[in-house]
Amino acid sequence: MSDTKPVLIAGAGLASLLLAHSLRRSGIPFKIFERDASFIFRAQGYRLRLSAEALEAIEQVLGPDTFQRFWDKCGKTDGAKFSEFNAITGEGKDDRLTAQQVLVSRGGKVVGIARGDMRTVFAEGSEEHIEWNKEVTGYELTDDGVRAIFADGTKSVEGSLLVGGEGIRSRVAKQLSGGKLKVYDTGARGIHGQAPTTAFKGLGEGVFIIRDDTHPDGSLAIITNVREKDMDNPEINFGWTMSAFPGVIRPPNDDHTIVGKQAADVARSLTKNWHPRFKPLIDQLNESEAAFWKITCSTPSGVPEWPNEPRVTVIGDAAHSMTPAAGLGANTAVQDAALLGRLLREAGGCKPGVTAAYEREMRVYGSAAVARSYATAVRQFGIKIDEETTPTVF
Incomplete structure (x- = not known):
């Protein structure tokens, strides 16, 4: 050759x-x-x-x-600050997430970067x-x-x-x-979203899982990474990823390629009963950046x-x-x-x-x-x- x-x-x-x-x-x-x-x-x-x-x-x-x-270009979040919360009550779980779950990678930090x-x-x-x-x-x-x-x-x-x-x-x-x-195709679907840093003020720095177990078809959760050094920068959006049991997130016609308002509306509908501490993440999202995705394996x-x-x-x-x-x-x-x-x-x-x-x-x-x-x-x-x-x- x-x-x-x-x-x-x-x-x-x-x-x-x-x-x-x-x-x-x-x-x-x-x-x-x-x-x-x-x-x-x-x-x-x-x-x-x-x-x-x-x-x-x-x-x-x-x-x-x-x-x-x-x-x-990477953001670095304090790896000691990661927690799971009940989306409806706002209460935190007693057991902390493991470092393995949040991928603490260097210097005790969670390292992330925009794609x-x-x-x-x-x-x-x-x-x-x-x-x-x-x-x-x-x-x-x-x-x-x-x-x-x-x-x-x-x-x-x-x-x-x-x-x-x-x-x-x-x-x-x-x-x-x-x-x-x-x-x-596992049958499960997700939604990506972004919102201005002001929407995350109620969380503070850390990696957070916000879980909702009230949906009849199964659990729904959002994971997000809030970086303290970027918190006061109005030009930066933080992102979150929503995922759920099969049947909870339903894109129109099961079209997971949809981007924009339709995805944002589904996210808002699913989280309408969430605690005020977490609602801004959804209510203030950038509609044009909302997108469905298919969970495959x-x-x-x-x-x-x-x-x-x-x-x-x-x-x-x-x-x-x-x-x-x-x-x-x-x-x-x-x-x-x-x-x-x-x-x-x-x-x-x-x-x-x-x-x-x-x-x-x-x-x-x-x-x-x-x-x-x-x-x-x-x-x-x-x-x-x-x-x-x-x-x-x-």
């Missing part, structure tokens, strides 16, 4: 961009194909909490100078290598390389390696694994094995989609990017054995993360996946 052929990357998500950053620093050519028209084409979610493992992976890829700029800021840093230097409006629907192997096939029937240049990083509906993952890689028993193809592999949600419980999805995805990027650098490009080594290691930590995420979601959202009967996303 020629080292002059680029690495082809399907999807321009966070893991793909971090992998591209790693390849650029290693002098390995690459091309990214993204189905959207730009980074702002659709809702991307608000904020991510970062684990210790994720921060180490990101630091490894970015290097000291760029990582410092990334670190400066947009994260994407901006990861994409630095790679923008000219992204081809927009290119939806990858499969691939074909050549004598000594691979080509991506697009939705319009055209094909990419020949690459040395194709990396499927296009998320839970990855056609690359489906083809590569022979259908073994599956993403299940890969095979709970672990990342399956498939015959290794040296010229094709997968990263991120294409390999191991997770529920939001435990906050592990993006944190595991950046570990994929760092690992695959390192192996390619050490090999001097796509050489035999690279994808096999990557997949062996990824299956171990990826399977552990999916299992932890699923077990937490069973408790928090009341979901249950039957690998024989639960519907998949496509």
